[in-house]
Amino acid sequence: MRILGYIEHPAMKITVFKMDNRLSVKFETGMHEQTYKFRVEDAVQSLEDVQRIVDEAFQEAVLQLFRSMHMNSMRALARNMPRSAADEFDKII
Template identity: 35%
Template sequence: MRIIAEIPHHDFRITIFGWNNKYLIKFEKGSYEQTYKVSEMDVAGDEEIKKLLEDKGFVDSVISRFLEMNKSLNAALNRLDGQH
């Protein structure tokens, strides 16, 4: 696996990897991660995969998903705590 780019963002860390004829776009925020796999056949190269990260709707959905992940984990931990 090779690192293609690390994209600066104020809400999370973004790393793009190349692996097995796919691009992996990894978003990291605290203890949470989201990874998207995109076939190299679906984009015209490294620069186009980076352009995907300029899509506001996509990035906004990543932010929402991080919030939902945190909410889900906290709810599960609260339920677990209530069992003791």
């Protein structure tokens, strides 16, 4: 697998990889990541092709999914790992 390039975005790191007959686009923010894979064919062969596919609407959908992933993580932690009093900071008067 080799890195073809990056797509600029202010809130996410977007990396495009090529391996054999597929292109992968990896989106990263903080603790979460998403990867989308495309077959290399006539319409999708280069970084420029991927940049056209990963347009503003695609990127906004990815951000929405990141928000949902974050909320799922936070809810799971709250349900299964409740904070104890020892986790709280001392009150300063």
